[in-house]
Amino acid sequence: MDPGPKIAQVAALVGDPARANMLSALMDGRTLTATELAYVAGVAPQTASGHLAKLGDAGLLALEKQGRRRYFRLASPLVARMLEGLMVVAQEGPARQRNLWRGGETLRHARTCYDHMAGRIAVAIADRMVQQSFVLLDEDGGQLTDAGRSFFDELGVDLRLASKRRVFCRPCLDWSERRPHLAGAVGAAILHHALEHDWVEHVRDSRALVVTPVGVRELATTFGIEGTPPKDGREEQVPSPSRGRVSDRIRFSQWGAHRQ
Amino acid sequence: MDPGPKIAQVAALVGDPARANMLSALMDGRTLTATELAYVAGVAPQTASGHLAKLGDAGLLALEKQGRRRYFRLASPLVARMLEGLMVVAQEGPARQRNLWRGGETLRHARTCYDHMAGRIAVAIADRMVQQSFVLLDEDGGQLTDAGRSFFDELGVDLRLASKRRVFCRPCLDWSERRPHLAGAVGAAILHHALEHDWVEHVRDSRALVVTPVGVRELATTFGIEGTPPKDGREEQVPSPSRGRVSDRIRFSQWGAHRQ
DNA sequence: CAAACACTTCGGCCAAGACGGTAGTGGTTC
């Protein structure tokens, strides 16, 4: 009757590292097979099967059978939104290891976040748009100005997705940069445009995006963003046996500070 | 290095029913003592103490010592946002037991959601505002129109919280009604105004709000909302032996009188 | 048909952690 128990059920589901890894991997909107998910989770296929069944039963994942394989994806944008929320808090968390994040330099630079762009580039774009008064952003919402609408029109970005009286811009707190980037229909349109015009490309088996030479030029001329691609171009996909038991004991003294 | 493990840590924390109940209880922005939280969680104080330490270490709760008691509250609005996300998905979940929710008729009708109103009334207000073109809402954002700004000015609702160029309206999916209500600065201003003018009152020890006769009249004239208060006016606070065990021993007379 | 493949079910092992009893610490009241 209280919502408590219900949110506990969902949270407990996400609370297992293996399942959390699976969900993270699906955060970019792709659909992956059970075997692929077993790999990213770092568990045996039969273990993954159990996890996926639970996630499916709980309504977090949608399933599509195709021949002898089963494709999974997040059941809805609401699930992605929930995971975003968790990421933000998880990153916020105790100051202990905020930027311990060495690996994944490519990810930090540019990646997809469900249906829009995230990372340094995305934050830079958002900053620029705000600075030019093309969008208004705060922690509670976003809004495209008339100037912004013209800007996108000239650029050829397709905003038809949103009807004329619709609001369709929202901020999404970037978990690596800790600043907002553009999400919602506007964010999705930007990503779509960027992929369409070869500004960025998907990295295989990853949420990461690489900025192409064309992209570097366009970002500079269009948004005034200095292209500073990650130094390490290769950036191996760590096979990640991960699943390191969460044993690291956290010790904390001043966690009272109200960090708004 | 992947965010997976980190979100798993946070989610696992929320994934325990006792802790989830504590967090739920704090969702209205109040600050509660360890003993009160032990009660809502349905566990012994020493167990609660452990849970609270974990939540604090993880940065989900903020602590304020006062004499011999310790007051806890959510560490930031981001935590509330995360819990909102979980609630939405938890409610969405498997269709099997969607509206099994009999108890809590009062809660369904009107309640607080961190810093704004939720429930049937809040959804009705949001609907009305949209219908009158005072706000624009979709799943990704909200926006106050000029007409809406005038409306609130006339009504005497204080929107100063938000600077003039700021966006400050956002939708929040109501987990009982499954439709959006107003959150963000606008939502907070409405709740503040409603409490200030005795349209609604807090129910002791609960997130529930009761609409006063004044409120019924004002909601009708101002928003055109037919007051349909929950049939069962008394609606006992179920003492909820809930999570069994201890509970019965602890009897509370009147904690929580903390009337924000 | 047999073999390879994708995936699921079953069963037993094992560790994490939730629980409250007991025993403390520090703050408040009389």
Added chain:
DNA sequence: GAACCACTACCGTCTTGGCCGAAGTGTTTG
């Protein structure tokens, strides 16, 4: 001072649930 209260630390018990090996189902390939 003593009594009392809110809260915390430690400890042993016990349940939950993640894990993989082995075996089974259904699908595609040769």
